[in-house]
Amino acid sequence: MTDWTNQQTFANALERAETQEKGNCFEDFSEGQTIEHAPGLVLSQHANELWMSQTLNHDPIYWRSDAARAVGYENPPVHPDYLIASVMGPSVEDLSEKGGYFLGRDDVSLHDPTVTPGIEIRVESTVEATRESSSRPDYGIVTWQTGGFDAETGDLLLSYTRTNMIPRREPMATDGGSETPGESRPATETDGSGLPSEFVPPSGPYFEDFRDALERTADRDATVAYRHERGRTMDDMMVATLPLLTLNTAKQHHNDHYMADTPSGEIVAYGDVTRSVALGHARSDERTYREIGYGDERFHDFVTVGDTIYGFTRVLDTEETGDPEAGKVTFKHYAFNQHDEPVYSGTRTAAVQKRNR
Known part of the structure; x- marks a missing residue:
């Protein structure tokens, strides 16, 4: 089984994944x-x-x-x-x-x-x-x-x-590469990481877009995987204040003197803040209707003041539920830092709006 959070494997995945851009031209x-x-x-x-x-x-x-x-x-x-x-x-x-x-x-x-x-x-x-x-x-x-x-x-x-x-869109498209949004991105060479040979991004934020992307990968060595454009740099407010606002008094998040003699060498971000940043990046590229549940959450490395957190997502499954408003999508989300190192991963299931609801 491929370990997507292996640092080299994840770096290879990032190079091949399309970024879901934000904003209008x-x-x-x-x-x-x-x-x-x-x-x-x-x-x-x-x-x-x-x-x-x-x-x-x-x-x-x-x-x-x-x-x-x-x-x-x-x-x-x-x-x-x-x-x-x-x-x-x-x-x-x-x-x-x-x-x-x-x-x-x-x-x-x-x-x-x-x-x-x-x-x-x-x-x-x-x-x-x-x-x-x-x-x-x-x-x-x-x-x-x-x-x-x-x-x-x-x-x-x-x-x-x-x-x-x-x-303007045209100069940005020229500078940003030749791939058209929604097209699969094959590997240029075998990297030995065990990653699928094709990465397919969804063409939009609705349930049907995730379902259709998964259908395009059926019976092929392919996966639905993509990057999120936004990044968030951790500052003192994120690392120290937010935990205290939730009554999290763990000294890892606010006692620099104590943390100086630990493996991180400084205070570290509350894992739920890192997680929330990653999921926030992901939700910005989908039409979330309702959150359903989470699982298999792991924290892979320290996050400290000055680190920038980005998001990466794989789509694992989609399911019609009979709800005319939304369908169920299961994601695997990853947070990674400015060095392309995974710092969090976890599954999430959400109801995502249908396009023609």
Whole structure:
């Protein structure tokens, strides 16, 4: 049986696996197009205070009830900077994750200055304009009008326009190799690792895409395996703060003095943080409907501050369940670091949305 977490075997697999890219290119936008951004969030008191404290915004109006009432607020509102960030953040995956310069934001309007914690935000953008870039032919320029709404009432809370340079697809396709998304990637030579001769990526994020990819590998020396584009570098917040937020007081995660005399030589990340990063990368490339279960979880190496965690996935099985909304998919997920070394692996079963539900 092939040990996919053997370092050399895994490095060979990474070289052959297609990366499921994130974000949209310039050609994907057209004037008048409206985009309803799937992620949203509930404005929280904790996040608001964390934002204000870490950015040194200490105006008592946003902290104290008496100061807020003195200027006509019933309760301390959320800080406008936090509100702007909470509307901007959910739009990034659809609009600007591909990269490109943030050229500016205009006409920022606070339609309701009394927004308070607990409100759920819905975010929507409309393409106002697209144009070529005369100075950078690999990019185009896109302007969007974005609004943040109270999800319950539909009231517009904040709006703005922003403009970004966005990479064009054609130069990226030329620079990124000749493979077409969804095509299998055969081995160029036998590496002796026992890996299948073909790697087949799914062509999309729905149940049918995973099922069809598996069917393409049937009766062949092939597997459905692919990389996820995003990476997350572990910082002090990830390594030390998150465990303590869950009441995990293990000294491995916050006592540098104690850990100096251990094999890692420093504090290490909580395994569940590493695991969650890897699964988060994977979920970003699928239409998850519901989580079902996990198993065979192993942690293969230390993760410390400064390590960057990436994700790699194999599809093991798909199953029709009779649910018109979703089908069941079993995955094998791997987290690996900037040195292409596996640090976590585990199976996961999830209900994944069907395309024509």
